[in-house]
Amino acid sequence: MDDLAGFLRTRRSRIDPSVLGIPTDTRRRVEGLRREEVAHLAGVSVDYYVRLEQGRATQPSEQVLDALARVLDLDDTERGHLYRLARQRRRRAPSPSGRPRDEVLRVLDLIVDAPAMIIDHRLDVSAGNRLARLLYGRQLPGLNTARHIFLDEAERGLYADWETCTLDVVGHLRLAVGKYPEDPRLAPLIGELAMGSERFRRLWARADVRARRHGRKAYRHPLVGLLELHQENFVLPDDSGMELLVLSAEAGSASEDGLRLLAALSSTEDPAVRHPDPRSRYAAAEKSD
Incomplete structure (x- = not known):
């Protein structure tokens, strides 16, 4: 229902490149930042970031997540959500159940x-x-x-x-x-x-x-x-x-x-x-x- 790859795609699509000093012109076809721009600003390789958005890279480090959160201008709620999505393959939270005490x-x-x-x-x-x-x-x-x-x-x-x-x-x-x-x-x-x-x-x-x-x-x-x-x-x-x-x-x-x-x-x-x-x-x- 939800995954790290989809969340990253939607977050970068809302970033205005001009705010980050990236020139734009009429030939720009993507909404928001390009993948290579996110990778460059976050200090990771383009190949690694592409694999993250394709769901082929797992368990990104805390440093990578921190850098992505900064570049994508995530608030505290979004940052926490990003970390949970990144850790899903490591540890699955059990589904709560039962009635109130x-x-x-x-x-x-x-x-x-x-x-x-x-x-x-x-x-x-x-x-x-x-x-x-x-x-x-x-x-x-x-x-x-x-x-x-x-x-x-x-x-x-x-x-x-x-x-x-x-x-x-x-x-x-x-x-x-x-x-x-x-x-x-x-x-x-x-x-x-x-x-x-x-x-x-x-x-x-x-x-x-x-x-x-x-x-x-x-x-x-x-x-x-x-x-x-x-x-x-x-x-x-x-x-x-x-x-x-x-x-x-x-x-x-x-x-x-x-x-x-x-x-x-x-x-x-x-x-x-x-x-x-x-x-x-x-x-x-x-x-x-």
């Missing part, structure tokens, strides 16, 4: 004023508190947020920043396949998303990686309107590959009032009742903003 589920239930859920590297949600269930309008075990965002068109309006969400999802999954290349459940998920979403196919081809631990997350809820929340991801201290994700509202904000209203919904609307008719739900939310 009971102690973690108790902590989840203690969070009552903010939506919170347990999510793994595949973006499968294994558990959620009451506010998270109300936010998504469903029971959460069995929900995969990547499918929810890309494949469920009726639910797309829930995400006020849908396009940004798609970038985050693809970047996260790229990191996941680099870290767990032998996970038997990742390949079918990527294939399903690629078959069902043209946007996913385009974004996946870019090979961008993203590690998002915190930041703004906005929802347009059909019952309480716009919720502008702050997302924090806490990696669980075990080998499960799971994270605790908490969505909080700023104190005194309209979104805090919205969460209070959501929490006050009657128990008949709580766990598994779907949101209203998807053809009208977001139109109602627009009017309430």
Whole structure:
């Protein structure tokens, strides 16, 4: 699904040669840097770099990886991804599995004023508190947020920043396949998303990686309107590959009032009742903003 050769090709294609002092003219047919230019700037032979991009060279040294990261202007997330891809043939990370520990589920239930859920590297949600269930309008075990965002068109309006969400999802999954290349459940998920979403196919081809631990997350809820929340991801201290994700509202904000209203919904609307008719739900939310 992902490999060092493909990652190197996509990274060099985005580098502007003129920024590095390399003259360009109308005869230049490649986008970004040429292979020989990357090799020269990184201090490796052209033949060796070509073999790297063709997948014929294995186990590049730390010095070579450092030089390539510098030339290709990789950020910290991309640099880490590059190193993992280069080490895949040396040591394969086992695929995480299992359910959240009971102690973690108790902590989840203690969070009552903010939506919170347990999510793994595949973006499968294994558990959620009451506010998270109300936010998504469903029971959460069995929900995969990547499918929810890309494949469920009726639910797309829930995400006020849908396009940004798609970038985050693809970047996260790229990191996941680099870290767990032998996970038997990742390949079918990527294939399903690629078959069902043209946007996913385009974004996946870019090979961008993203590690998002915190930041703004906005929802347009059909019952309480716009919720502008702050997302924090806490990696669980075990080998499960799971994270605790908490969505909080700023104190005194309209979104805090919205969460209070959501929490006050009657128990008949709580766990598994779907949101209203998807053809009208977001139109109602627009009017309430």
